[in-house]
Amino acid sequence: MEWKYDFGKLLRKVGGEKDGLKKAYLFGSRPPQNDSLWSAAKQHGFEVIVQDRNIQNREKKIDTGIAVQMVSDSYEIIQDKNEDEMILVAGDGDYVPAVLNITKRGIRVAVWFWDHAAVELKNAASEFFSLNQYLTEIAR
DSSP: OOOOBOHHHHHHHHTTTSTTOOOOEEEEEOOOTTOOHHHHHHHTTOEEEEEOOOTTSOOOSHHHHHHHHHHHHHHHTOOOTTTOEEEEEOOOGGGHHHHHHHHHTTOEEEEEEOTTSOHHHHHHSSEEEESGGGHHHHBO
């Protein structure tokens, strides 16, 4: 059985409707022509960054792109460490070095993902929020 989530509902759940949202990104591999997620993200104010898959049809440059963007934005966009925070919706341990770099400088990083997120990422984050309990709330 295939489960699908509603992008707008997920966005609202993780904080996309907070006042003062400064920047939002959606990273991913080039979607099929009829995929509406990317246009929905753009409509919600996200900067959409798309990469082509490699010759073996594997996703490349996505995790590193996200990590680089997070560290860059932590210097260029974060203004008040007591008010501003970063929200990462991902569960891969590849983000741990970026999250540690950012939190070490006193910037809050909230991670939202399913329970099976990497333990190292859960521990590196300022706070971890499980999406498991919101399955029906964010379902399409």
